[in-house]
Each structure stands twice: as structure tokens, then as C-alpha cells.
Amino acid sequence: AAGVIQSPRHLIKEKRETATLKCYPIPRHDTVYWYQQGPGQDPQFLISFYEKMQSDKGSIPDRFSAQQFSDYHSELNMSSLELGDSALYFCASSLGPASTDTQYFGPGTRLTVL
Amino acid sequence: GESVGLHLPTLSVQEGDNSIINCAYSNSASDYFIWYKQESGKGPQFIIDIRSNMDKRQGQRVTVLLNKTVKHLSLQIAATQPGDSAVYFCAEKKAGTALIFGKGTTLSVSS
Numbered sequence: 001a002a003g004v005i006q007s008p009r010h011l012i013k014e015k016r017e018t019a020t021l022k023c024y025p026i027p028r029h030d031t032v033y034w035y036q037q038g039p040g041q042d043p044q045f046l047i048s049f050y051e052k053m054q055s056d057k058g059s060i061p062d063r064f065s066a067q068q069f070s071d072y073h074s075e076l077n078m079s080s081l082e083l084g085d086s087a088l089y090f091c092a093s094s095l096g097p098a099s100t101d102t103q104y105f106g107p108g109t110r111l112t113v114l
Numbered sequence: 115g116e117s118v119g120l121h122l123p124t125l126s127v128q129e130g131d132n133s134i135i136n137c138a139y140s141n142s143a144s145d146y147f148i149w150y151k152q153e154s155g156k157g158p159q160f161i162i163d164i165r166s167n168m169d170k171r172q173g174q175r176v177t178v179l180l181n182k183t184v185k186h187l188s189l190q191i192a193a194t195q196p197g198d199s200a201v202y203f204c205a206e207k208k209a210g211t212a213l214i215f216g217k218g219t220t221l222s223v224s225s
Binding site: 004033035042043044045048055056058090092097098099100102103104105106107108110 | 145146148150155156157158159160163165203207208209210211212213214215216217218
């Protein structure tokens, strides 16, 4: 079965650079979530989209922005990168935004900021 | 083996034992609860879920128990195998919001 696809899988950036992470949801899934997971930490919700509109916002820094496109893929744009942004970034997708719509996670993008 | 009561970060069991991982959730308004398994360097993998109007749900070798009175969730894994070694997260959700993850428990299975 098709899963969530994330690219790139690994990314190394310098401080103050920008990065763009991409997420391709499972076919027919219209809801996308972004999470950040620091080393040894639980995933923290950043932002979500339903039908190309932002549906919820978590602890996403103002330096980050995201959007969902007409084909339902999503991109997380990160600017003025800081050392503390080094983390695993996961995208999850679900069939809809309801509580009981299971979120399926992608393999993640490991971002390292030097 | 069991991570008794409130969350313990690690649980070590022997192959073939039953494992119980506990989790305390925070929001009494949450109406949906999920257990995820995360292997090193991979994304969380859905294991089993339960709605707030249930107190028990069984899957293949796994059972989730929900006690809303004390806001407690547990995952039972029967006949634990080395392939079950991973970090296990509970997560809670209510309508219109994203998942809130609990602290993970690292399960180590020795053969």
C-alpha cells in the first residue's frame, strides 16, 4: 500500500540558511500534519492543513511557514535556520480531519543545522 | 513486564513475556487515543486505537485499555518478540485538533 512520502530524507544546512521540506500524502488523503521531533523527544505538532486550508496551528516558529497545494502535497518552509531547528520532521496524512481519522506518518526528514 | 503506574521511560522484557506499557493522558476532552510504535530513524507506525466510548479494544497480539476516570491508557503486547523492540508513544486527540503525544517508552526485548 502507498505510504506518505517525504523528501529529502536528510538535509544539512548552515545557520541562517533556508530549507524546504516536502510531503506527499497517501492518495485520497486530504489532510496533512507536520510534526517536529527533537532527539529523545516526543513529536510536537507544528501545523496542519485540510483541503488546502490551514486547519490548526501548534508550536510552529514564525520563521516557518507551510502550505498545501492543489494536488494535496505540502511543503514546510524554514528560514533563518537555527541550531535548535535540528530535528526529525514528520509529515502525517489522514483521510479527513475528524478525530478518528487515523494519521499515517512518513519516514521523516532529518534536518541538521551546522 | 510492565511500566507500572505512571510513565516509565524504559521497559525490558524477555522474548515470549507479555508487556504492558502505561500512559497518562492530559485532556479529559480527548475522544480518541492511539498507540504508535517508532523504530530508530523511522516515522511513528500506527498500532491500535480506541475511542473514548470504549474501555478495551483488541488487535493482533495487542490490547489497549482506557480508563477515563483516571485518564490512563495502557498497551498490552502478548508474547513479545524481538521485533517489538521500539519506542512506544500514546497519543490523544479531540475533534479539530492535532495529536498530542505522550512521553515514549522504550521497549527492549531480549531473546
